[in-house]
Amino acid sequence: MNYIKFLGTAGARFVMIKQVRASAGIWFSINETNFIVDPGPGTIVRINKTRPKLPLDKINAIYLSHRHLDHSGDVNVMIEVMTEGGFKKRGILLCPEDALKDDPVVFQYTRKFLDKIEILKPNTRYKVNNIEIETGINQNHGCETYGFKIYSEKIPIIGYIPDTQYFSQIIDSYKNTDILIISVVFYEKRDGILHLCLSEALNIISAIRPKKAILTHFGTSMLKNKIWEKQEEIKEKTGVDVIAAYDGMIVNF
Ligand SMILES: [Zn+2]
Numbered sequence: 170m171n172y173i174k175f176l177g178t179a180g181a182r183f184v185m186i187k188q189v190r191a192s193a194g195i196w197f198s199i200n201e202t203n204f205i206v207d208p209g210p211g212t213i214v215r216i217n218k219t220r221p222k223l224p225l226d227k228i229n230a231i232y233l234s235h236r237h238l239d240h241s242g243d244v245n246v247m248i249e250v251m252t253e254g255g256f257k258k259r260g261i262l263l264c265p266e267d268a269l270k271d272d273p274v275v276f277q278y279t280r281k282f283l284d285k286i287e288i289l290k291p292n293t294r295y296k297v298n299n300i301e302i303e304t305g306i307n308q309n310h311g312c313e314t315y316g317f318k319i320y321s322e323k324i325p326i327i328g329y330i331p332d333t334q335y336f337s338q339i340i341d342s343y344k345n346t347d348i349l350i351i352s353v354v355f356y357e358k359r360d361g362i363l364h365l366c367l368s369e370a371l372n373i374i375s376a377i378r379p380k381k382a383i384l385t386h387f388g389t390s391m392l393k394n395k396i397w398e399k400q401e402e403i404k405e406k407t408g409v410d411v412i413a414a415y416d417g418m419i420v421n422f
Pocket residue numbers: 180181237239240332386
């Protein structure tokens with residue numbers, strides 16, 4: 170079975186700190202390959218509590234889009250999960266170089282448990298079991314930040330746009346995506362802050378025209394404005410099936 174499970178949908182700081190939404194990242198199971206993306210604080214709690222149970226003994230990889238705490242808080246404990254407490258050397262960590270260098274978010278001692286660390290570069294393909302993960306351009310987010318497109322036999326192309334300021338090259342980088350996951354922190358534009366707002370996300374979606382777009386990584390303003398009640402309006406505006414993710418949401422394909 171191929172599916173994506175949104176363990177957490179929290180963006181910005183206050184939604185994370187107060188756990189208004191969980192900050193537990195996104196789980197992918199595709200063609201027998203399992204990996205977690207951006208395991209923020211609380212991932213270890215959510216992956217153990219969620220039902221149906223996730224195959225925690227069969228995690229192939231952990232993907233870190235960037236080093237910020239809401240994405241990396243539980244990366245070390247997830248390495249322990251993937252490697253069965255560090256006793257089984259296995260699995261791949263994919264992350265930008267600055268997650269490993271000065272003030273690293275991945276501890277030296279947990280790195281030793283891994284089979285491999287893939288240092289993310291722009292527009293590069295990485296093989297994980299029987300899927301391929303291709304990074305996009307470096308996003309504009311104040312630290313090295315990479316989204317991806319996933320390719321595997323008989324599955325739609327799945328794109329993930331993590332935190333970024335809007336810039337036009339994003340559209341080119343994620344074109345041909347069938348299912349597009351997009352991090353939308355703000356309801357309205359806030360100058361000088363390196364995050365997407367709703368209108369910018371909708372511009373990207375209208376230009377790329379995926380079969381399905383999933384909004385996630387919400388800040389306070391997206392929740393206050395009840396983004397989940399605006400799905401129909403957004404569908405009409407963009408002509409695309411756009412849904413707002415919620416904690417525990419599963420998308421099958
Ligand atoms: Zn974030």
